[in-house]
Amino acid sequence: MSERTERERTEPERPGAEHWVPNTASLDRLRAAVPDCRGCELWRAATQPVFSTGSRSARIMIVGEQPGDREDREGEPFVGPAGRVLAEALAAAGIDRRDVYLTNAVKHFRHELRGKRRIHARPAVGHIVACRPWLVAEFASVSPEVVVALGSTAARAVIGRTVRIGEVRGVLLPPPNDGAPSAALPAPVLVTTHPSAMLRIEDAADRERGIARLVADLRTAASGVAGRRSETERC
Secondary structure (H helix, E strand, O other): OOHHHHHHHHOOOOOOOHHHOOOOOOHHHHHHHHHHOOOOHHHHOOOOOOOEEOOOOOOEEEEEOOOOHHHHHHOOOOOOHHHHHHHHHHHHOOOOHHHEEEEEOOOOOOEEEEOOEEEEOOOOHHHHHHHHHHHHHHHHHHOOOEEEEEHHHHHHHHHOOOOOHHHHEOOEEOOOOOOOHHHHOOOOEEEEOOOHHHHOOOOHHHHHHHHHHHHHHHHHHHHHHHHHHHHHHHO
């Protein structure tokens, strides 16, 4: 371990991750750097950071909220129950997983202890803002053609402001030009619900309708990729 890395491991948290994000387009270098991040306090209680999965050639970037309990233990995003819902929805939408880059707005698991159980706690705005430099770096590295934000936390991170899911859901929004992180990427944004919401629906028929709507939103995102590809071919 270098002297710089050792110093940074013991250094107090800084207000935001910018200090810890290397200036690189390499996903491997970004992934290697994230364990040293002390941009907020969430690293203290997490098992490990969870960065991303997927390649720089992915056309669609999907941004979730934060790792869950299983993701925190395994170090991979979307490997728990919500990940299974997302995988099935992507397949139903006809989206090849090789075209998808998966990440989260916040890279550490925020939770509360109840006995031995770790209960999910939604990241605060401060955590979203602190972790934003990692997302900016991912946008620059991957350059996806469409960004899908799963849920309000992801939408806040991607768009740079609070939005009401019901007002913008399922629509390809133009990239913000107000200095938000997605402004670093000329790609439209689609906001939809997080697949974990499907797991909280008790009625089977309602759950099926919710999943069908998620699939429809993902198809809209895929159509945005096809549309941008057609525009490029015409040029």
